[in-house]
Amino acid sequence: DADVTQTPRNRITKTGKRIMLECSQTKGHDRMYWYRQDPGLGLRLIYYSFDVKDINKGEISDGYSVSRQAQAKFSLSLESAIPNQTALYFCATRGGENEKLFFGSGTQLSVL
């Protein structure tokens, strides 16, 4: 089983819909992240969390919200999706030797 699991893998939705992307991890790491990737723009940080009560905005948090339901779960919500939120979304955890970043498989979101 994957250490960092994202659901769904793919999602197509319409403008104005509320969407939740889920992430769970079995690595026991406290730090969790949500990144967004657009072609040619690399990975950009949306939100990050150091523990259940410590959640912080990243570079591009506008239009997004998050919930850290437990150490192992970190969800990303789009309250009212818009087409320019079409992107590949990655959840990641960090910890262990050399503070490595471990990625989930990604969620491809398309907003029509």
Added chain:
Amino acid sequence: QKEVEQNSGPLSVPEGAIASLNCTYSDRGSQSFFWYRQYSGKSPELIMSIYSNGDKEDGRFTAQLNKASQYVSLLIRDSQPSDSATYLCAVPGRNSGYALNFGKGTSLLVTP
């Protein structure tokens, strides 16, 4: 100025040649540096980390760090077609709780 800069490429090298990928960063106080490889549609995977000035070798990969010049590079010896991917440079950001800031990535194509 973006915190982590890379040439987007594509960088094309023949099979068996040395591929050289470059990255510059803006925070002079940065202490750790990471190279990730990402195949199209897949999640990034860590291939090298480096913390001290000089070279660090791991198989066909060599990371080079020059803190005075704020420059980190990745050399791939005996390049193989399977090395064709996007290579992402990442540096922890002091303004984001040391979450990794990624460059836009360099696309590498190794031709048979």
